Amino acid sequence: MWSNGLFLTLFTLSLLLGQSCCATDTLLQGQYLKDGKELNSPFSIFKLKFFNFKNSSSWYLGIWYNNFYLSGNKKYDGDIYDRAVWIANRNNPILGRSGSLTVDSLGRLSILRGASSLLELSSTETTGNTTLKLLDSGNLQLQEMDSDGSMRRILWQSFDYPTDTFLPGMKLGFNVKTGKRWELTSWLGDTLPASGSLVFGMDANIPNLLTISWRGNMYWASGLWFKGRFSLEELPLTFISTETEHYFMYSSEQYDAQTFFPAIMIDQQGNLHINRLDKRLHVRCPPFTEESNWKCYRQDTRDCLYAGCIVPYDPYGLSYSFRETISAFSSNGFVLSETGGRFSSADCHAICMLNSSCLAYASTKLDGTGCEIWNSDPTNKKSSSQSPRTIYIRLKENEKAATWLVVVASLFLIIPLTWFIIYLVLRKFKIKVIGCIRRRLPTLRVGPTIDQEMLLRELGIDRSRRGKRSARKNNNELQIFSFESVALATDFFSDGNKLGEGGFGPVYKGKLTDGEEVAIKRLSLASGQGLVEFKNEAMLIAKLQHTNLVQLLGCCVEKDEKMLIYEYMPNKSLDYFLFDPLRKNVLDWTLRFRIMEGIIQGLLYLHKYSRLKVIHRDIKASNILLDEDMNPKISDFGMARIFGAQESKANTKRVAGTFGYMSPEYFREGLFSAKSDVFSFGVLMLEIICGRKNNSFHHDSEGPLNLIVHVWNLFRENRISEVVDPSWGDPAVPNPQVLRCLQVALLCVQESAEERPSMLDVVSMIYSDGNNALCLPKEPAFYDGPRRSSPEMDVEPQEVENVSANRVTITVMEAR
Numbered sequence: 150m151w152s153n154g155l156f157l158t159l160f161t162l163s164l165l166l167g168q169s170c171c172a173t174d175t176l177l178q179g180q181y182l183k184d185g186k187e188l189n190s191p192f193s194i195f196k197l198k199f200f201n202f203k204n205s206s207s208w209y210l211g212i213w214y215n216n217f218y219l220s221g222n223k224k225y226d227g228d229i230y231d232r233a234v235w236i237a238n239r240n241n242p243i244l245g246r247s248g249s250l251t252v253d254s255l256g257r258l259s260i261l262r263g264a265s266s267l268l269e270l271s272s273t274e275t276t277g278n279t280t281l282k283l284l285d286s287g288n289l290q291l292q293e294m295d296s297d298g299s300m301r302r303i304l305w306q307s308f309d310y311p312t313d314t315f316l317p318g319m320k321l322g323f324n325v326k327t328g329k330r331w332e333l334t335s336w337l338g339d340t341l342p343a344s345g346s347l348v349f350g351m352d353a354n355i356p357n358l359l360t361i362s363w364r365g366n367m368y369w370a371s372g373l374w375f376k377g378r379f380s381l382e383e384l385p386l387t388f389i390s391t392e393t394e395h396y397f398m399y400s401s402e403q404y405d406a407q408t409f410f411p412a413i414m415i416d417q418q419g420n421l422h423i424n425r426l427d428k429r430l431h432v433r434c435p436p437f438t439e440e441s442n443w444k445c446y447r448q449d450t451r452d453c454l455y456a457g458c459i460v461p462y463d464p465y466g467l468s469y470s471f472r473e474t475i476s477a478f479s480s481n482g483f484v485l486s487e488t489g490g491r492f493s494s495a496d497c498h499a500i501c502m503l504n505s506s507c508l509a510y511a512s513t514k515l516d517g518t519g520c521e522i523w524n525s526d527p528t529n530k531k532s533s534s535q536s537p538r539t540i541y542i543r544l545k546e547n548e549k550a551a552t553w554l555v556v557v558a559s560l561f562l563i564i565p566l567t568w569f570i571i572y573l574v575l576r577k578f579k580i581k582v583i584g585c586i587r588r589r590l591p592t593l594r595v596g597p598t599i600d601q602e603m604l605l606r607e608l609g610i611d612r613s614r615r616g617k618r619s620a621r622k623n624n625n626e627l628q629i630f631s632f633e634s635v636a637l638a639t640d641f642f643s644d645g646n647k648l649g650e651g652g653f654g655p656v657y658k659g660k661l662t663d664g665e666e667v668a669i670k671r672l673s674l675a676s677g678q679g680l681v682e683f684k685n686e687a688m689l690i691a692k693l694q695h696t697n698l699v700q701l702l703g704c705c706v707e708k709d710e711k712m713l714i715y716e717y718m719p720n721k722s723l724d725y726f727l728f729d730p731l732r733k734n735v736l737d738w739t740l741r742f743r744i745m746e747g748i749i750q751g752l753l754y755l756h757k758y759s760r761l762k763v764i765h766r767d768i769k770a771s772n773i774l775l776d777e778d779m780n781p782k783i784s785d786f787g788m789a790r791i792f793g794a795q796e797s798k799a800n801t802k803r804v805a806g807t808f809g810y811m812s813p814e815y816f817r818e819g820l821f822s823a824k825s826d827v828f829s830f831g832v833l834m835l836e837i838i839c840g841r842k843n844n845s846f847h848h849d850s851e852g853p854l855n856l857i858v859h860v861w862n863l864f865r866e867n868r869i870s871e872v873v874d875p876s877w878g879d880p881a882v883p884n885p886q887v888l889r890c891l892q893v894a895l896l897c898v899q900e901s902a903e904e905r906p907s908m909l910d911v912v913s914m915i916y917s918d919g920n921n922a923l924c925l926p927k928e929p930a931f932y933d934g935p936r937r938s939s940p941e942m943d944v945e946p947q948e949v950e951n952v953s954a955n956r957v958t959i960t961v962m963e964a965r
Contacts, residue, residue: 176281181261182250184208189215190285197283199248200233202340207242209342210250210260211235212287212307234287234314234412235307239342241268252281258291258305271305279304286318286731300875312342315399315413318731321359321386322351322396331396335417337493338517346496349415356395357388361419363499364490369419376666377719377777384423385411387720389735390778398735418495482523484513492520498541511540627691628703630714635659635705639669653682653787658717666717667702671710682787683711690786693759697751699774699784718782720775723837727770733840733876738884740779741837745890747781748773749915752830753908755783756823762792764821768829769810770836790821809843809855813930814902824902827911828930831897835860838891840874857898857929864895864926890915895926 174190176182188197193215201208211233237250238260247263256279258271270291277293284290289307292300308319313333315321320331332350337343352358357374360367371379374388386397399411414422485492485500492500494512497520501507506524513519638659639646648656654673660666672683690701705712723744726732736744748768755763765786772785788806806815812828814820832843835856843856853859863872869883872891893914899905904927906914914923 174283176250176252178252178256178279179254180251184246184248188281188283190283190287192285194285195234195283195287197289199243199246205340206244208244208246208248209233209239209242210237210248211342212283212289233342234312234316234414235289235310236312236342237270237307238268239312239336240344243267250281252279252291256291256293256304273304275304277301287316288318313415317399317411318734320394320396320398321349322356322389322394323353324394326393333413333415335415335419337491338417341493341516341518343491345417345493346490347415347417347419349421351395351397356390359384359397361415361421363419364496374777376717384413388777391737391740417493482509482511482521485520485522487519491518493518496520497522501541501543507543509540509542511538627687627701628714630703630705630712632705632707632710634662635669635712635714638662638667642671651785659714668715668717670713670715672712683713685789686786687713689761689763689789689791692761693755693763695751695754695759697747697754697780697782699782715784718774719777720779722771723773723775723781724770726775727836727840728842733874736840736876738877738887742886742890744773744775744779744781745834745837746915748783748830748833749908749911751781751783752826753912756826756908762823764790764792764823765826765829766790766815766821767806767810768826768833769807770833770842773833812902813900820902822902823907824905827897827905827908828902830908830911831894831905832857834890834894834897838874838887838894839872840876860891861895861926861929864891889917889923892923892926895929896924898929899927900930 174188176188182188182197182199184199186198190196195212196215197210197212199208199210200213212235213233241260243260243262248267249261250258251261252258256271256273256275256277257269258281259266260268260270275293278296279291279293282290282292287307290303291305293302293304295301308316309329309331311319311331311333313335315333321333323330330350332348334349335345335347337345346364348362350360352360352370355373359371359379361369371384373379384397386399388397389395399413412422412424416422485497494517497510497512500520501510501522504522507522508525509523511521513521636642638661639657642655642657646657646659648658648668650656650673654671657669657671658666659669687701687704690698699718700716701713702716703714705714720726726736752765752768755765763786765783766788767785768783772783774782774784776782808816810829810832812821812825815825836843839856839860841856846853846855846859853862860872863869869888869891873883873887893906893911896914897905897911917923
């Protein structure tokens with residue numbers, strides 16, 4: 150009886166243990182994931198399971214979107230979501246249901262077939278505790294854990310070995326030092342996930358060019374990446390280039406993972422299926438699809454810098470018509486050798502089209518692979534006892550001629566009708582645009598009319614100067630834009646072009662008549678700011694010229710409208726990357742230090758080397774914009790103040806800025822100086838190093854007051870490894886450069902302004918060698934925003950922060 154009870158207990162315990170790996174997102178060391186069990190990501194967006202195709206005995210281990218979230222999704226695209234987005238053993242299928250996945254005692258991740266190893270995914274051995282986790286991003290990670298349960302490092306991840314689907318967070322490119330490449334490879338067939346003959350990835354010689362190659366030969370190119378986009382395709386990607394890596398990342402903005410799943414997939418015909426938040430795109434090219442001949446393509450295969458399809462000479466004039474016939478016949482054609490890899494049906498199709506003597510083709514195997522082509526009509530041969538096959542017969546010349554005759558006749562009728570319809574549409578659109586402008590202009594009056602000519606004179610702008618950009622550059626003057634030109638550039642300030650909104654007002658993306666992309670900041674009627682801030686920013690930033698300051702191109706002052714036109718920054722602001730758990734992985738220490746260098750150079754120019762001594766007064770992560778090469782540029786000069794040559798500090802009763810970045814003497818007494826910017830920069834340095842916001846601790850009543858307090862406590866206890874951003878990997882031994890930057894940041898956030906270094910001192914500290922010891926920082930300023938307003942000071946009311954993932958951020962934020 151006792152033995153039966155023990156057996157029942159052990160049996161129940163084994164069932165519980167067997168299910169534990171499948172009810173969560175984690176597979177523990179020594180556990181097994183077998184057929185019929187699943188790993189689910191924390192929010193059940195993805196699942197990992199063994200699967201097979203109908204009527205197939207081959208089993209695979211793959212990651213799928215969870216059907217629970219796909220049901221009822223309006224953006225559902227079956228081409229992408231009705232299949233595995235990643236397969237571990239695509240070229241090593243398991244016969245039968247004997248497969249299992251496990252993490253062995255040495256921390257290696259393997260797929261077993263029965264008791265023997267079939268495929269070793271990770272060969273790195275470790276004595277530490279390892280676990281396998283499926284993340285909500287679709288990334289399967291093998292992690293080495295510390296004793297306290299935190300992740301020490303990533304030993305292996307599926308994102309480094311993509312199959313045919315590209316998800317946000319993946320890379321598409323290569324590592325310069327190791328030669329590691331991240332690229333998509335098509336399936337061999339609809340039910341054959343083995344590696345096919347089509348590869349979508351980055352060109353090895355031209356890092357900012359994407360290509361699709363078929364059996365090593367390029368037949369499609371994206372065009373060069375320039376100013377945040379490709380010259381041909383609207384691929385939703387972001388280009389990242391460092392000393393060691395060049396790659397593209399998916400940059401779909403503001404998507405809800407529970408209702409929308411962005412993805413890019415290459416199929417076995419060479420088509421890219423691109424699903425993003427606003428629309429679905431399809432990149433199609435000859436010679437794999439007949440309906441894609443409208444695309445721009447070139448026959449000069451040597452000129453790879455141009456976008457489009459690269460098609461070799463075709464003797465039939467690009468008429469790729471085939472007729473399907475099901476017939477039983479002998480194999481009397483020419484069977485192609487598969488020494489270079491198995492042929493798919495798409496390969497056979499392409500080979501036949503590129504061969505002038507090919508009249509028909511068919512697959513040689515039941516699974517749709519293999520290739521047999523005929524130089525004569527195979528249906529004229531006598532049939533054999535073989536089972537029927539589907540063969541594709543090329544249309545005869547007379548059939549093609551008849552087809553082209555119908556097409557030409559149709560064009561003669563359609564073209565005149567099409568031009569007439571286009572004429573009517575353009576005429577109607579022109580009337581609509583003129584009427585819209587006339588209706589809009591009167592409604593812009595919401596207050597007393599400003600003296601337009603007087604304002605332009607105050608800004609130092611010649612009303613008659615409406616010339617080209619070259620004239621503005623040569624004379625260092627702002628260009629005046631008419632309201633009509635700005636309205637047309639932004640599609641009449643449509644919501645689709647709106648990038649975000651700040652204290653000044655909304656910011657729109659626009660495209661000028663010469664094709665240049667710009668960011669347009671429009672003063673809002675409800676804004677607490679007005680002519681003072683507008684004139685301050687227009688007069689100030691126009692006279693400042695530095696590579697780390699955002700460039701002001703011009704302004705618009707018309708009908709009580711006040712707008713500023715800036716250069717467009719495609720990589721948005723620093724906070725867009727720094728405080729996002731996925732995008733922050735792009736910012737390794739080398740890139741973060743380069744961003745800090747650029748900010749230092751910009752502030753040093755403002756404080757010391759510009760024609761005007763300028764105090765910015767609102768340095769923060771959202772006011773640091775990033776260009777296409779991730780170079781930082783300081784923006785938002787609405788609250789900046791100009792100092793005289795002999796002035797060192799000033800006083801104001803109107804305190805405006807961002808709590809958490811303001812120096813103690815500024816929000817307590819209204820005193821500001823260059824050391825106020827130094828304090829703000831010190832806070833920003835801590836955020837860059839730690840990857841956390843300064844005010845991210847306010848919800849924890851028992852913890853530190855803010856990031857400054859948190860870093861100071863760890864610095865004082867010599868626990869520096871706990872400060873740096875864990876996304877860098879193993880922080881056990883921080884880089885000496887990181888330690889120096891951290892100490893400089895603590896010196897910048899001292900309580901007393903006199904004890905803070907100048908920006909020139911910061912440069913000296915940052916670049917001094919290890920032999921020059923830095924001063925030890927004293928206790929820094931401990932505060933979490935002003936508790937109350939001083940009686941003699943007019944502190945502006947707090948505003949709710951408007952947080953959005955904008956494509957560019959040029960804002961003037963009041964205290965919040």
